[in-house]
Amino acid sequence: MDEQINKKYLANKIFETQFALEDLRQIVRQALPTGMSDEQSAHFSEIVSGLGGLIEEIGAKDGQTHPVSIVGDLMCRTREEEFINIQPIQAGGRLTPEARKAVIAYGDGYSTCDNCRKPFRLDKIEKPSIAEFHTELAEFVGMDQARVVPGARRGFQAVASTLVEKGDTVVVSAFAHYTEFLAVEGAGGVVREAPVNEENVLTAESVAHKIDEVKKETGKLPSLIMIDHFDYLFCNEHDIYGIGKVAQEYGIPFLYNGAYTVGIMPVDGKKLGADFVVGSGHKSMASVAPSGVLATTEEWSDKIFRTTQMVGDVTGRKFGIKEVEFLGCTLMGAPLLSMMASFPYVKERTKHWDEEVRKSNYFLNEFLRIEGNEVLSEFPRKHALSKVDTTNSFDKVAKTHKRRGYFFSDELKKRGIAGEFPGATRSWKLSTYGLSWDQIHYLSDAFLEIAEKYELNIN
Amino acid sequence: MDEQINKKYLANKIFETQFALEDLRQIVRQALPTGMSDEQSAHFSEIVSGLGGLIEEIGAKDGQTHPVSIVGDLMCRTREEEFINIQPIQAGGRLTPEARKAVIAYGDGYSTCDNCRKPFRLDKIEKPSIAEFHTELAEFVGMDQARVVPGARRGFQAVASTLVEKGDTVVVSAFAHYTEFLAVEGAGGVVREAPVNEENVLTAESVAHKIDEVKKETGKLPSLIMIDHFDYLFCNEHDIYGIGKVAQEYGIPFLYNGAYTVGIMPVDGKKLGADFVVGSGHKSMASVAPSGVLATTEEWSDKIFRTTQMVGDVTGRKFGIKEVEFLGCTLMGAPLLSMMASFPYVKERTKHWDEEVRKSNYFLNEFLRIEGNEVLSEFPRKHALSKVDTTNSFDKVAKTHKRRGYFFSDELKKRGIAGEFPGATRSWKLSTYGLSWDQIHYLSDAFLEIAEKYELNIN
Numbered sequence: 001m002d003e004q005i006n007k008k009y010l011a012n013k014i015f016e017t018q019f020a021l022e023d024l025r026q027i028v029r030q031a032l033p034t035g036m037s038d039e040q041s042a043h044f045s046e047i048v049s050g051l052g053g054l055i056e057e058i059g060a061k062d063g064q065t066h067p068v069s070i071v072g073d074l075m076c077r078t079r080e081e082e083f084i085n086i087q088p089i090q091a092g093g094r095l096t097p098e099a100r101k102a103v104i105a106y107g108d109g110y111s112t113c114d115n116c117r118k119p120f121r122l123d124k125i126e127k128p129s130i131a132e133f134h135t136e137l138a139e140f141v142g143m144d145q146a147r148v149v150p151g152a153r154r155g156f157q158a159v160a161s162t163l164v165e166k167g168d169t170v171v172v173s174a175f176a177h178y179t180e181f182l183a184v185e186g187a188g189g190v191v192r193e194a195p196v197n198e199e200n201v202l203t204a205e206s207v208a209h210k211i212d213e214v215k216k217e218t219g220k221l222p223s224l225i226m227i228d229h230f231d232y233l234f235c236n237e238h239d240i241y242g243i244g245k246v247a248q249e250y251g252i253p254f255l256y257n258g259a260y261t262v263g264i265m266p267v268d269g270k271k272l273g274a275d276f277v278v279g280s281g282h283k284s285m286a287s288v289a290p291s292g293v294l295a296t297t298e299e300w301s302d303k304i305f306r307t308t309q310m311v312g313d314v315t316g317r318k319f320g321i322k323e324v325e326f327l328g329c330t331l332m333g334a335p336l337l338s339m340m341a342s343f344p345y346v347k348e349r350t351k352h353w354d355e356e357v358r359k360s361n362y363f364l365n366e367f368l369r370i371e372g373n374e375v376l377s378e379f380p381r382k383h384a385l386s387k388v389d390t391t392n393s394f395d396k397v398a399k400t401h402k403r404r405g406y407f408f409s410d411e412l413k414k415r416g417i418a419g420e421f422p423g424a425t426r427s428w429k430l431s432t433y434g435l436s437w438d439q440i441h442y443l444s445d446a447f448l449e450i451a452e453k454y455e456l457n458i459n
Numbered sequence: 460m461d462e463q464i465n466k467k468y469l470a471n472k473i474f475e476t477q478f479a480l481e482d483l484r485q486i487v488r489q490a491l492p493t494g495m496s497d498e499q500s501a502h503f504s505e506i507v508s509g510l511g512g513l514i515e516e517i518g519a520k521d522g523q524t525h526p527v528s529i530v531g532d533l534m535c536r537t538r539e540e541e542f543i544n545i546q547p548i549q550a551g552g553r554l555t556p557e558a559r560k561a562v563i564a565y566g567d568g569y570s571t572c573d574n575c576r577k578p579f580r581l582d583k584i585e586k587p588s589i590a591e592f593h594t595e596l597a598e599f600v601g602m603d604q605a606r607v608v609p610g611a612r613r614g615f616q617a618v619a620s621t622l623v624e625k626g627d628t629v630v631v632s633a634f635a636h637y638t639e640f641l642a643v644e645g646a647g648g649v650v651r652e653a654p655v656n657e658e659n660v661l662t663a664e665s666v667a668h669k670i671d672e673v674k675k676e677t678g679k680l681p682s683l684i685m686i687d688h689f690d691y692l693f694c695n696e697h698d699i700y701g702i703g704k705v706a707q708e709y710g711i712p713f714l715y716n717g718a719y720t721v722g723i724m725p726v727d728g729k730k731l732g733a734d735f736v737v738g739s740g741h742k743s744m745a746s747v748a749p750s751g752v753l754a755t756t757e758e759w760s761d762k763i764f765r766t767t768q769m770v771g772d773v774t775g776r777k778f779g780i781k782e783v784e785f786l787g788c789t790l791m792g793a794p795l796l797s798m799m800a801s802f803p804y805v806k807e808r809t810k811h812w813d814e815e816v817r818k819s820n821y822f823l824n825e826f827l828r829i830e831g832n833e834v835l836s837e838f839p840r841k842h843a844l845s846k847v848d849t850t851n852s853f854d855k856v857a858k859t860h861k862r863r864g865y866f867f868s869d870e871l872k873k874r875g876i877a878g879e880f881p882g883a884t885r886s887w888k889l890s891t892y893g894l895s896w897d898q899i900h901y902l903s904d905a906f907l908e909i910a911e912k913y914e915l916n917i918n
Contacts, residue, residue: 002494010487018480019560021473024517026556028469028540032901033875035461048518055514058483059507071557071800074587076564079573081487093568097485098530101478103566103793105535107559109552109741109748114538128533150609150749153786161645174771178778181769182786186620193773282568282792288747289568289792290609310640312633314652319637327612327641333741333748334562334793341530416492442491 007416009065010058011081016068017054020047079418084439087419088385091433092264092284095338099286102341103334112332119321122329122336123147133340140347141258141277142268143295145305147323148281148331148339152259155278155294156183156226158325159255162304164189168223169214171252173202173238175231180257184226192222199378200234202227204242211250225252229267230260234377235385235429244273253300259283260385262293263346264433265353275300281335286342291335349434359440360384360432366444371457372396376427384433395425397454408450415446466875468524469517470540475527476513479506538877543898546878547844550892551723551743554797558745561800562793571791578780581788581795582606592799599806600717600736601727602754604764606782607740607790607798611718614737614753615642615685617784618714621763623648627682628673630711632661632697634690639716643685651681658837659693661686663701670709684711688726689719693836694844694888703732712759718742719844721752722805723892724812734759740794745801750794808893818899819843819891825903830916831855835886843892854884856913867909874905 027036027044036044057063068076079085080094095103106112115127123134138146149155156179164170166188172180174193184191194210196202207225214222225247229240240256247254255276261267262279263286269277281291296304305326308319322328331339360381367373372392375381394408401407405423412420421428432440451458486495486503495503516522527535538544539553554562565571574586582593597605608614615638623629625647631639633652643650653669655661666684673681684706688699699715706713714735720726721738722745728736740750755763764785767778781787790798819840826832831851834840853867860866864882871879880887891899910917 002491002496003500004494005487005490007487007490007492011484014480014484014487015560015564018477018563019556021477021480022556022559022563025470025473025540025559028464028466028473030895030898031464031466032461032897033466033543034901035463037461037897041462044520045518048514051514051517052511055507055510058510059504061503070560070564071803074561074796074800077567077570077573080567081484084492087569087573090567090569090572095566095568097478097481100481100484100563100566101474101529102533103562104477104481104559105474105529107554107562107747107793107797108536108539108549109554109746110546110549111536112748113549114536114546150613151786154609157786174773176771178767178776178781179786181771181778182767182781182783185767185769185783186786191769191771193771195773287568288566288794289571290749290790290794308637308641308644310644310650312635312640312650312652314633314654317637319640322637322641324641324644327610327616327638327645331749334566335747335749337533338566341533344530436489438491438496439489442493 004062006062006065007082008078009063010061011078012065012068012076013054013058015076017051017058019068020051020054023047083413083416083418084435084443085419086417086430086432086443088429088431089283090419091384091431092286093282093289094286094434095288096286096342096345098341098345099288099338102337103288106334106337110332111334112336121321122332128337128340130336130340133343136343137293138295141262141279141293141295142270143274143277144298145301146293146295147305147326148336149292149294149326150331150335151290152257152278152280152283152292153179153183154290155276155292156180156255156257157186158294158304159276160184160187160189160224161325163224163253165223169218169220170224170226171207171210171214171222172226173228173231175200175202175228175233176226177228177232177257177259180226189223200236201378202238202243204239204246207243208246211246211252221250222252224255226255226257228257228259230383230385232260234387235260235383236378237382240272248273260383264350264356264384266350269295270297276304281339285339285346288335288338291331291339356384356433357382359435359437360386363432363440363444364388367447369459370447370451371459385429385431387427387429389427391426393451393456397456398425411450411453412446415449417443417446463521465521465524466541467537468522469520470537471524471527471535472513472517474535476510476517478527479510479513482506542875542877543894543902544878545876545889545891545902547888547890548742549878550843550890551745552741552748553745553893554747555745555801555804557800557804558747558797561796562747565793565796569791570793571795580780581791587796587799589795589799592802595802596752597754600721600738600752600754601729602733602736603757604760605752605754606764606785607795608751608753608785609790609794610749611716611737611739611742611751612638612642613749614735614751615639615714615716616645617753617763618735619643619646619648619683620784622683622712624682628677628679629683629685630666630669630673630681631685632687632690634659634661634687634692635685636687636691636716636718639685648682659695660837661697661702663698663705666702667705670705670711680709681711683714685714685716687716687718689842689844691719693846694719694842695837696841699731707732719842723809723815723843725809728754729756735763740798744798744805747794747797750790750798815843815892816841818894818896819845822891822899822903823847826906828918829906829910830918844888844890846886846888848886850885852910852915856915857884870909870912871905874908876902876905
């Protein structure tokens, strides 16, 4: 039997206590090296004496709860503490405790730059071990060199801006993420989609066919192929190995979009035939947004990571090893430190990907026991993120319920579950990533309970 | 008489306590909505019972101190707690307590996106009040519309990428920051520097002259003028009003680089004649890196903030109001929330800029009492960041000291001061921004004390 607790109360009490500690920290920052003034000392004592009470209240695990303000009406976010969060894109970017600690210690603006020495570039800093992290990051995705970027999209942008000339074609998937389109648009290129098959899967043949089509129409091969291993729509797995081979056969550079893979499942870029691997820190690497990684091979690194050639016409200034596509340094703060702090855990968790897939399938099998429920993604699942359809189950209830589709959100919320798209009872997405088996069982039971309550048939 | 404290000890004890609270928070996250398991409950109690001791230790204000690990050998940063930090570019980006609290509550990847609804763009989110913040941000810099960006450099990039065609010329200052060069390089443009005068100040005449030169040589006007109000080299003030007028006279778009102004002093873009105002969150807005703002006028907003025109050739997909230059959403995490949380304080502090300048001049006047010391920046100062020269004072000591230039770093460190460039005793930069008068007096005395110790003359 579980010990009952008030999660909302605890989340808020913990915030209150952390905030009191931040206030203490501020006094330490403002105190002279010789010590605290009387005023500072009095303020310090006052906060310290309040902390005892706060900790007692945490120990009580339940009580009256008030939302905690950060400043003015900006309130604390308690979704991850209060709820089992099945929001489709938040799961892989939930911070580890280590990342949260890093963010506390390294929040200040240029906090990573205390020991920036010649040649003055973020990825060369040795303390904290940013340089080493870059080496490990490249290795982690099976490539030779890596840079951190403010989001996967900035990785697409760097590659498109380097390889795509005005009017060039880039082949993407019919399920390509919009940020790939925008990256190509920014470079002045044209996007062509390779269609998926009737199973909503992109095959190597489809990509080859699209390349041929482009060649025939424009007289030129596409200058880049950019493919999502798992897509954002159904999170189906596409034939990335086959596509990698096609890219090599045609001699077209190939960008592997690992926004939904790097950091949650093993990725070996070279084995995939990728010239570029892009990952997302806030989507799949338990990191603060915006963050991500762009990795490449020795062959491409000089081009993508090219350094500035600019010379001041009056001053003769040159800017050393600053890289054009990254505008010098990129993630010089807490987002990078959160990536680094989560990294040991992230490396470990990718080894247990099969377990995550098992949990995903376990939940969906239970979910499918509710008559009318459908899984729109390929099934059995190969991923923790799935698109489901409840038009013939929960949406039927919604039709006559006074809260319409929100009845379903209400029922989930009552059971401590959040992250469904509020009010949506037809097709919607969810992720079970990172939930424990206990949470998976609880989640499954909750869905069945709701179905039962509204007299839907359960098989 | 100040009460002596051990700042290093306190910083580490506070971190230890905060980290214990993060561990508690993790248990709350993992507990089922129905409650904690026996194991979770035991772990929770164990941490809670340790907290009492930690708080007692904080209350003691001194004791044995150990560096605190975040994970493995990634240790906490205590520079801001332990030292008066005069590092030239870290001062304006030091977080407020409010920003630090925001980062605790909003660290998780897509934390800002809980309530993202149609039309699905970061700057439209109303809870937390991101939309309202964007409106206020534009107002704050005297412009019509604003977007947050991952660093000022990404603002330069967006403008250059929009306005600069291959081969176009962009006029910058002879003291322009390297990121301006890189932004133009990325767009395929050519940079031309307008020379500063003998006082190291850029005049409107110099910019006008450069424009004429470009026109004469290329037959075309520059497509953009990009000028730093205060430069990174000396932090001198340049004739930004005059330059704004010149830009208007020639009808050339004008980007005001406010990396060293927006967030620390009042900036009114329209009054300056600016078409674009760029600011840096981590340099001057007490925010997590990378962060910044790009603001513009109604006239330019359609162009710079243009939305995607891409259409999937197979799927017919369109991507609504996603903006090309920003690749959709930009700062969807803690950096944005830190900007928002610091904003009320930041708005207030810009009103007291004259006081910051007074402190800067007070310190430098004391500094100049040491024979041989020079201020290389314009003097009296109009900014808190200054370049100084100690070749004829501290560097003379360094010449015969066994620690060379590091003697000076050692002496500062002993007095609880950090942020000088380690080992540099010729020309170097420092900032007094954000220090209290007590800290300014302490800092001034420390410099005089060191001079005295090494028998330098003091006037």
